Amino acid sequence: MNSLKEIAERIRGGKKVLLTTHIQPDGDAIGSLLGLGLALQYIGLSVTMHSTDGVPVKYAFLPGSRKIVSQVPSVSFDCVVALDCAETALLHPAREEIRGKIWINIDHHPTNTSYGDLNYIDPQAVATGEIIYFLLQELSVTPDKAIAQALYTAVSTDSGSFKYENTSMRTHYVAGKLLEAGVRPGEISPLLFDLRSKEAVMVLGKALNSLTLTAGNKIAYMVLTTEDLKSAGAGMEDLEGVVNYAKNIHGVEAGILFRENSDGTIKVGLRSASIDVSRIAAAFGGGGHKRAAGCLLSADLETAIREIISAVGKELP
Ligand SMILES: [Mn+2]
Incomplete structure (x- = not known):
């Protein structure tokens, strides 16, 4: 496995970056995509955020969600980052159809097949968004409110509002830092957990x-x-x-x-x-x-x- 420092350097080393995630995205997939995507935009990279199945309606309120595209542009990317995606079968289009010089795989599923050129798999993380928080530190990006809301969505949905067994001290530490960056649980949690059609x-x-x-x-x-x-x-x-x-x-x-x-x-x-x-x-x-x-x-x-x-x-x- 590679370190987050190495991964941060490789991402920074390219100009054109594609971020993608698994089909039928959940809150962690969308939150991780936006959290990392906005951060990379802030440091001046050309970023494409991609989700084949778009953004589920309940996450459409997240700032930047309209920048997520459902088709991969047919250009060559310096770097492709797959987020929260345990295996290439969950990628669409297929890996072979995406032109990326290097593939980086960041995930928390214990079943991840390490299909990247660089891999960072942490099954202790409650969400991929929890890992992204520490990757942003390596990228020297301090989350603003938009990034913090995205990562809070990732962490709170994948932990079932901090209820599931894999919720750790580190999960709460990250959540606390995201509150410091401007997240207001009373504002965001009803949108994530209570409102329904x-x-x-x-x-x-x-x-x-x-x-x-x-x-x-x-x-x-x-x-x-x-x-x-x-x-x-x-x-x-x-x-x-x-x-x-x-x-x-x-x-x-x-x-x-x-x-x-x-x-x-x-x-x-x-x-x-x-x-x-x-x-x-x-x-x-x-x-x-x-x-x-x-x-x-x-x-x-x-x-x-x-x-x-x-x-x-x-x-x-
Ligand atoms: Mn996840």
Whole structure:
């Protein structure tokens, strides 16, 4: 692995820099892109900030977000920096289609494949944005409010508002420094965590209405039919976090959301407090993490519910 000092020198050494991130960007991807991108502009580099899937609406308030382009210009870059991207399969366009003299890979996923010419992977970092804060020190850039808001977005979203296990003293140190640089949590946090669309609230109501507890109240599940989604006017992005309402009930070991797709398949979201749901998802051709996983079933709703509940039931302590 290379040092941040080396990476800072290599970035500074070029004139034309491309910053890119993974497909379907999250708050860390956009925040890291903007935090580093604005800093490099301040020191006079020609920077292109790129996200194939654009900027999710909820991050559009971040200063500079309109400078992020969804197509890579067909020019040659002195340096390409991939941020928060564990493997090249998550890059679009493909690595071979981007002309960069050197590739720098900065990430915090433990699964990162070290595909860069220079790599900085820190799995202890709660977010790539946490690493970017220290990279800016090597670049001698003091974050202004715009940079600080971008990095705060990265750090606070990837740590689940400082709730997840990997939130460290260093995470809070960086957050504190970003507050010093002008971030006001009372101003930014509602935009990141509380505001939601009318459709999201409507569809949440439908999901809660379907809530069922089974297996001695250890499994809680909810069902959304295509009709529910249609009448709420809801899309995929409106379902974020819905399954947690089932998981977060006292005494529940597994929360499940069954969503009927228009093609007749059933998308299953699994969340757990204690059991390993990634194994259950994998048995149905899906995957994910121990506490959060998912799979897609080609079955009718009733069959999908019966099979999944039975599989989860076998894993209960
Ligand atoms: Mn991340």
